Amino acid sequence: MERTPQASMQDVAKEAGVSPQTVSRVANGSNAVRPETRQRVEAAMEKLGYRPNYAARALKHGRFKDIGVVLFNMTTYGNARILNGIATTAADNDYSITVQTMKHGPERTLNTAIERMKQQPVDGVIVVLEEMIADFNTFVPPKELPVVLVTEGPSDNCPTIDTDQYGCSTAVVDFLLSKGHRTVYHICGPSSSRAAESRLKGWRDALEQVGARVPSTYVGDWEADSGYQAGLALAHDPECTAIYAANDQMAYGAICGLEAAGKRVPEDVSVIGVDDSLVGMVPRLNLTTMRMRFDRIGSEAFAMIRRQCEGEKVPVGVKTVIPPELVERGSVRDISA
Incomplete structure (x- = not known):
């Protein structure tokens, strides 16, 4: 089946009866557009299947509004809940996420994972580091790509967060x-x-x-x-x-x-x-x-990486701790009496 050509900004402008600059403002979330004009442009975008050019958007705003997430796997309960916390909070803040899993073998390092993620249009990376990894103590994130680690123990070079x-x-x-x-x-x-x-x-x-x-x-x-x-x-x-x-x-x-x-x-x-x-x-x-409050760990990890992406400094060398809570049911007996 022949692929339908993607609609351009000019196509949307013609359909909505506005200038390409107005379409660009709507695509980039500018407030300098009348509500009725915005609705007309958005209707034209939906009709034509227009997708904004996020690379151009990043050039204009300095960010892709996309966060990379690296995990060892996505099947364990804790990882799935952390990923859910990241994804939900990202969506609430108009961010997207790009997910990758760690490679196996000698390439299973932080450096390799971040180098792979650098090929994607992401503003920062969260690594859910559940296993021992060789370069944990030596890894230094690139200056242009902030990294947050979800892991046990603090890092001298990256902000870290986990439960206790x-x-x-x-x-x-x-x-x-x-x-x-x-x-x-x-x-x-x-x-x-x-x-x-x-x-x-x-x-x-x-x-x-x-x-x-x-x-x-x-x-x-x-x-x-x-x-x-x-x-x-x-x-x-x-x-x-x-x-x-x-x-x-x-x-x-x-x-x-x-x-x-x-x-x-x-x-x-x-x-x-x-x-x-x-x-x-x-x-x-x-x-x-x-x-374990895994969803909250994911939510807080997103907040930490977003702050860095937006120019704030987040302390390194200190681990942010989300404490667990005891849930008493009926499998423990008091034998002290």
Whole structure:
């Protein structure tokens, strides 16, 4: 099928009975156009299928009003919610987003990701950095392209934002110990994950700080099946009265494994997860969890990159923290009485 030629600014001007300059003003959002004229031009644009030339718009205004977003993948719950927060806030501010995923292999670096994104018409880049990456400490963003990192730990060269992964774990341990449990078993995420490593460290430090026994960990892969296998194994440990899983899928899997082995939750074993991702997916959800405010992280990350794109300075070397919140349901039992 032959492709229909794209309508030009001159075509729209002829259809609306105005000058090309007036069409340009409407396309660029200028207020110097009468409302009735604007409506006529917009109607002509829609009729002819006119698309504004954003490259020309960037030359005039100095910005494309488009933000690049780089992720390792778009399928995990946290990444999807962060991306949703970025996209929603961008739309509310008349920005668009351009999404890319990280390359695999030796090219999986910040430098490579930003070089790829520099080929796109974007004003700045948000990188959701969920895994360890070789050039994190050495990466310096280009002067012409600001970068915000959604990641654990501050960067000396980029503004960073994330939830408090470490503090999430210390809060979970303190909560379970306050319910009378002598220690807390942990099903951690994969070692490639920055979040999993921080949650693991927070769990261990919190137990050591109060002199509680630090049990062996069970390493999961974020999936419910790995939690199920851990639950089966822990059901045979008489010392295990409380389990902290690094995400809700593994926590739910652990509950299923415990129950398959004859244990009751929370009567025999208390279980707590992280992220509150099962709402609307599991009927009569009873899992106590630490809710991560991923949408807000995405929204705040967009605000940070937009400020830089519009000429403001955003501090580096300090991480902006969006704290998690405890959501109590029915999977934790108080045994202190």
